Amino acid sequence: MGAHQDVPSVTTGLEARMMIRQGQWRRPTAGLAPGYVQANLVVLPRELAYDFLLFAQRNPKPCPVLEVTDAGSPEPRLSAPGADLRTDIPRYRIYRDGNLVEEVTDLKAVWTPDLVAFLLGCSFSFETALLQAGVPVRHIEEGRNVSMFLTSVACVPAGAFSGPLVVTMRPIPAALVPRAVQVSGRFPAVHGAPIHVGDPAALGIHDLGKPDFGDPVTIRNGEVPVFWACGVTPQAVAMHAKPPLMITHAPGHMFITDLRDESLAAC
């Protein structure tokens, strides 16, 4: 995994965060600090944090919680001690009452002592594992964003939070589907094994060429669509609840932890 042409050769999560904190990196984080776990961010007021944590407990495949900060603390003490979630992500989105109102490069002006930050596993970690196991990942090959679909499957609701499961789709050669299941299944903290294989209609998906989010990708003869639970689910569900304030990372602009991908392996 050599550095991309225009990706500086930062080698650790800490180095990447320092570069971001100093304003030297405002772009997506794919390829930065290879091998380090990158995480989705959802920040909510403390009064909604219980329902959101409960939603995650009831829907662990789309909402794998890596860490929850203490209310008011911007430091993820377990996954990146010393980090500051107000400054160490290249780009944030601020939602008020469910509407995107602003995109910012730090949270110094909006952070308050009642905010709780959730770090959720993202698919980068298991995609690295798929590639290392010889399973092709089409959207990476094609330089696109992964295909994402709203499904007809409802998440288990919790308090203020409810909504449909969002999935990612990766076309996998039929003979490699078992390998893809096994390899991703080792990583439950980053969505784990697929939730469905081979029948888009059973998920209420009628056209794989028209994803609800992200880009379409080529599906070749002999390839089977494989569906994983997607980290967009909790963001979509939280937005639907129209909280007075919600903050997320901007798409693709993730938080980079000190954890190594392989440290998340369950077996």
Next chain:
Amino acid sequence: MGAHQDVPSVTTGLEARMMIRQGQWRRPTAGLAPGYVQANLVVLPRELAYDFLLFAQRNPKPCPVLEVTDAGSPEPRLSAPGADLRTDIPRYRIYRDGNLVEEVTDLKAVWTPDLVAFLLGCSFSFETALLQAGVPVRHIEEGRNVSMFLTSVACVPAGAFSGPLVVTMRPIPAALVPRAVQVSGRFPAVHGAPIHVGDPAALGIHDLGKPDFGDPVTIRNGEVPVFWACGVTPQAVAMHAKPPLMITHAPGHMFITDLRDESLAAC
């Protein structure tokens, strides 16, 4: 797994719960409805539920959450739809301000709309798997309670909740230790793989013959002490926080779900 001499041949979790609800079973539940997941119960006021759920998220090995009920609802809709946690456990313990004040056979008189029930995985499920894999479980052989020890390892605190990790110890023949790790590791929802193998002193345990809870068991030549995170941890930690009200199952008197042990296997 034939029924014990004095264990009636109830075959499902539902049958066992009905027998308990009707007052026909007030004893420990080991051996009832073999193959069905049995769970620890912790009930707390809603205002403490977030900290407790966060403690569980930060300490998943001692606190594997199977289900959390909606505040006020005594029905675990996901693991045992139709069940009533106020009546379907043979014996309960009621703690006020951290002190055991009463042991009761139902919760009708104490249940209030602000209570939240947590069902936590227990070791029965992985012990069944160990036995089926040919790994001996000494305290079962000797008809005793498992040996439990307070350790010098601190759990990750969360809000009101903090305290030491409690572990169970099972002596395993050295050649079977890898098998014991692999077999129990398939079941993260019921404590999963051991947290330590072979060095009691590293956990601050100085005499395996004097457990802090439960009974001592025989350790034979060639056997290694293997330590698993224990479900007594969250109860001890919750009690230490001296909540105005906490309700648990009485030791050994578990809640029997509709889930099959094997349905918890992660791989």
